[in-house]
Amino acid sequence: MSKRHYAKAAGTLALVGLVVLVLLVWYGTRVPASALDAAGSVAPGDAALIQRGEYVARASDCVACHSLPDSPAFAGGLKMATPLGAIYATNITPDVTAGIGGYSLADFDRAIRHGVAPEGRRLYPAMPYPSYAKLSDEDIRALYAFFMQGVSPVAAANKPSEIPWPLNVRWPIALWNTLFTQPEPFAQQTTQDAVWNRGAYLVQGAGHCGSCHTPRGLAFNEKALNDSGEQFLAGALLDGWYAPSLRNDPNTGLGRWSEADIAQFLKTGRNQHAVVFGSMTEAFNNSTQFLTDADLAAIARYLKSLPGDPQRDGPPWQYQAAEASVFVSAGGHLYETRCASCHGLDGKGQAPWMPPLAGATSAMTAAAESAINISLNGSLRVVAAGVPDAYRMPAFREQLSDLEIAQVLSFVRATWGNQGGEVDAKAVATLRAHTDPASPTPILLHMR
Amino acid sequence: MSTPIDSALGEPINLSRRRFLVASAGTAVGALVLGFGVPLGSARMQAIAAERQAAGTQVSAFLEIRPDNTIRLLCPFIEGGQGTYTAMAQIVGEELDADPSTFVVDSAPPGEAYVVMENGLRITGGSMSVRMSYPTMRRLGALARAMLLQAASARLNVPVSELTTEPSHVLHVASGRSLSYGELAGLALDLAVPAIDSITLRDPSQFRWIGKPVRRLDSYDKSTGKALYTIDLQVDGMLHAAVQHAPRLGMTVGELRNEAQVKAMKGVHSVHRLPGAVAVVAERWWHAKRAVEAIQVQWQEPSSDSPLRIMPADFSSVAFRERLANEPGPGRDAEVEGDFAGTLAKAKTPVEATYHNQYVNHAQLEPPSALARFNPDGGLEIWLPNQAQDFFLADIAKRTGLDPSRITLHTPLLGGFFGRHFLYDTANPYPQAIELAKAVGRPIKLIWSREEEFLRDPLRPMAVVKFRAALDANGLPVAIEAVSATEGPTEGLAGKQGEKLDPSALEGLTDKAYAIAHRRIAQIYVKGPVMLGYWRSVGNSLNDFFYEAFLDELADKGGHDPYELRLHLLQGNARLTHLLQSVAELSGGWKRGPFTAEDGSRRARGVAMASPFGTETAVVAEVSIENGQVKVHDIWQAIDPGSIVNPAIVEAQVNGAVALGLSQALVEEAVYVDGKPRARNYDLYPILPPARMARVHVKVIESGAKMGGIGEPPLPAVAPAVANAVSRLTGQRIRSMPFSSYTFSQPT
């Protein structure tokens, strides 16, 4: 091809490219339709609606990101690290300039369920709109009523993200949305009863459990947004914690838990199998404990309906007593001197206050991050019904070396029938470098 | 007349039955009392104090001799593990002629009668108790003995000159008659205290107890849980209290979001707002603690006129260290000798290095507490851990507006102190306990949880020291300068730098014995937001590390063995030369290494010296590297306090000081992030565990020099000796503590 032809072809390509780009930008910045476009607004002073909205906000754990401790509710500011740079949660108080006070119901709906701000700017999917898309019109209306009328306006300006240009261009997210989200609200499954459907609605929608518990694809998309995918809630690594399977896997999931166990866990933060730790402590402190018993029962019913995967899960765990001789090893010695006071020489813990390590998910999953992280950094305070826990996990990062933590966790993960496997000192070093110790003081996020 | 403990000091205290039984152990029914326990601040006390020029002569204020010959001594100093009760029983017993094992020792109340230290103070600190009161306490024993002799003289109707004593008895050899001290006590009470110059002290060559490894009086009680600390005390009608402090000092209490809910919690009596804290009073401490933790306080930022040392929200100890390191200025001179600058300018080999240390906590094992009770007459009775009673009493009087005579202050045993229990504003629970007791009208025992203690514990200061030095043609140091950017603990308490420099900021850098002709030691005063306190061996704990480690750098730079260099620099100083040679000998001869030990590990040794609190010390440390961290195998310490009272206690104190010295060198560091201590318990603030303790070998040298201290002096030379050994072994200079922030490769 001659140079002239080459240039012409290139010019044509560039033109086509430009047109495609313009179309994409248009697509990525247009304001999509809302099911509530024609719904007007909500009536002022509808206390029942506001109260329902507050409950939906609790279930959705909006405070988790949009409030900071010791700061006004929903004024934003939480720093979230992304591979591209840090972003900051926004002010979602009804302040007209700093917050969302100027949002119409439809604007609000587009942000919550579609991830689109009024001017067409796409939200980062750190905002779990792929899950909130499942919310019903009524819950969106209630949520809107709460945020507009139940939350005090705060004139705190949003912090700009630290993602550099051109990575901070938002319109490509629309393409991501097209590929990886399902814009339809939750649809009742007629083959299941109302309890199951309520549970499914809460888990997939407001609860956005999949944000942590569903494994993600290369584009950081959740591999499934509902139970039609077998990867849904199958366990995932996020922010230095492994959120385990919520499916019926006896080892790495909820297979050994009854529905009552699940409900108790979400209501009190603890049961005979486990105590909330890691990110789940925040979800518990600020969200799950506030759900009604009926909703927790529904969640439990739904989760117990998700089949496990024996292939992934391995042979079901059975308790095996440990010989006294195992405590002679380096890891065993560390366990005896550092762990046994609370978790017991027999690994059975002192449930429900101090969890067993025998059969614990963190000792059964191949991913060792949760075990490493809590050993290094200890636990956040579990605050149930307003009262901080009587017992907390200490942080061992200043007392034990990477090797020692690897040794003691390797011991735990190979004893009492546990099958988690060896922990590498390098993995401990990596997490040590990227994590901080948990605060020993209770942290509660307030909604009012 | 039976006199249970404390009753002579005011109202009966109605401690629990157990407390009563323990406290009065050894008191036989019908005990006659040698006038003990003059009420604090009474007219009689003041009169006595006024008419006596010599301290420690009011025998009746110190001693009670019971019919069974047990002797109760009210000790001017507080027992916190350092063995002072036993030492005082030895000293008094020696002159009184009574076996120390027959003593029951308790802390004396505040009061002028007990100001027995030669510097006119009365504190338990600075390793001063024995060395500053030794002659006085001996004289006290001798005066009491003289009174007993006079009483016997009257009773037996023979001249005193015909009487002698054997332990706890007066003998009239001629008639073969004997009276026990217990029998004579009642009579002796009525006698005037003899003139000071009428008594003769025992010839030290005749000592039976002083200088001997007399057993501690508290061993059994402390091995069986019978020893009582403030935290253990109970009085009738008492309620328990717990507090939640503001996360940063200076913040004030705002709205309590859930006060009603907390008030409704089980066992909760009441919820209280205090300055910079909220409190819960409950029937049980556990209830109080859980409830107070549950209070959701909206803490308010400090007002600009807050009288407190405000902790800013962005304070970071790492950043503050950077600031210290970059603080400009020549500093204020503390010690200048010769011509440092001139010598350095023409030096063949100048050497420079910057050192720093870390903030450390006291981390004594007994969390602070206080028990306060207002008695029906409006007087206040209070039990609290302290190491300076008169200061605390004055402070309580000031805070409450009560006349000191209406305040009865008790000082139970201390569960460790290490400098923790001085009068630190905002760091003691008693003001809160008093306020709560007043508010609820019942006695209050307030315990700070371990987490609250770590939040308010005043820290040992941090310093960045810049050294410059000059070596001569022979590689010998001829000039040295140390400029420390720091705030001393005394400056911390005052909140400003005084007209004179704070000696506790620079001790360990100043007054070195080494013959380095040209010296300049200076301080750049940098006030920080951290509340500071005294920590065992105070400035020496950091400064001797800096100086002695830098001295090894100079030795290496000049091509000299550090042990030989020290000997050279101490030429003509017989005492320190002997001391240094003694520690070398104790360790089997100076052997720097590296060498391979029997177990195959590569090891090296380091040496260091220190002169803290009137005592001279020299330490040799042997180390290896295990899993990238320092393993200290042995510490040899030669210590010359001039003369001693109890070699067993001295050896125990050396062990303890070595442990704390290793702890600060190896593992301890108080880190502040965002204005808050990162550690609120021992999990993130590790202290030396048993596995990291070294074997300790002690050589006590009684050179006969003026008596020095014991509790603190064995600490400062430990860290530099270890650092010097590690540098030798690894080739890596150790210029900061703790050493856990270094990673060492396995030496081959």
Next chain:
Amino acid sequence: MELRINQKTYQVDAEADTPLLWVIRDDLGLTGTKYGCGLAQCGACSVLVDGNVVRSCVTPVAGVVGREVTTIEAIEVDEVGKRVVAAWVEYQVAQCGYCQSGQVMAATALLKRTPKPNDAQIAAAMVNLCRCGTYNAINAAVHELATDVATLAAPAGEIV
């Protein structure tokens, strides 16, 4: 709930998750067992439960119902415990003494289970913290007890 402590039976009104430590100290007035950290870090609160050493600050009281608890107050009732106390006095272990109840309990539990422990067993069992640094004295006392099963002399420092 009903507790067995030092071979006596107590009726205690406490929530199930109350640490045994505070029941012992505040409800029963047995203050020999010490509060140091509340986080199983220091061991000052060590007691025996069915002869094994536990840290009572992290032992919910409900967990010891039906089991035999021994505190420092009854340590000399136990033959081994009595020997341990005698050795502690013989070796003049205590300084401030605050941790020593727990240290004595730990040593007693060790020697009851393993009358002649080796160095590794001693190191594994004697892990309580001591801020005064009495570790070498503790070590010497335990080694004496581990090697010399003959009864030690009666404590000599006792003033009662």
